[in-house]
Amino acid sequence: MIEIPLNSFVRRTKNHKTLKLIIQNSGAVIKRKGRSRNWLLHADWAHICEIINKVQLSEEPSWQWFVNELQKYKPELSINDLVEIITKSPFISVNQLMAQTDCTLAQARQALDIAQWQ
Incomplete structure (x- = not known):
């Protein structure tokens, strides 16, 4: 909290x-x-x-x-947090992920790659 x-x-x-x-x-x-x-x-x-x-x-x-x-007070999300968001909604796009979490393009792509290859 x-x-x-x-x-x-x-x-x-x-x-x-x-x-x-x-x-x-x-x-x-x-x-x-x-x-x-x-x-x-x-x-x-x-x-x-x-x-x-x-x-x-x-x-x-x-x-x-x-x-x-x-x-x-927005926390910085780690790559694992981004991967968790992607696994909860697998059809999320890079732009949607960036808008939802304020992560960078590189972080979004890395998280999508990890989620796809697990």
Whole structure:
């Protein structure tokens, strides 16, 4: 689980209740940090990816800083992680893999080669 601080969450976002529903529906947990105006998001990377996709589809401009905060905590995926993603969805293309994981072209091709020849 990753813990992401969201300072002034309510003040920075319009329609923050809808954003909190998106977060909770993904399986992540968002809680207020004590009695302050700061919030904490507890999620794993799968939850974060789902949240980012849904928030970007909503196209709410005030939520963009939230997406930027989430992307700061994005873990670097190893080749084995990429191979695991490919085995879960074997018809994924290089471009789809790169878009989904932000890996480089060389990493995507290497992972596809490993997945195909295992």
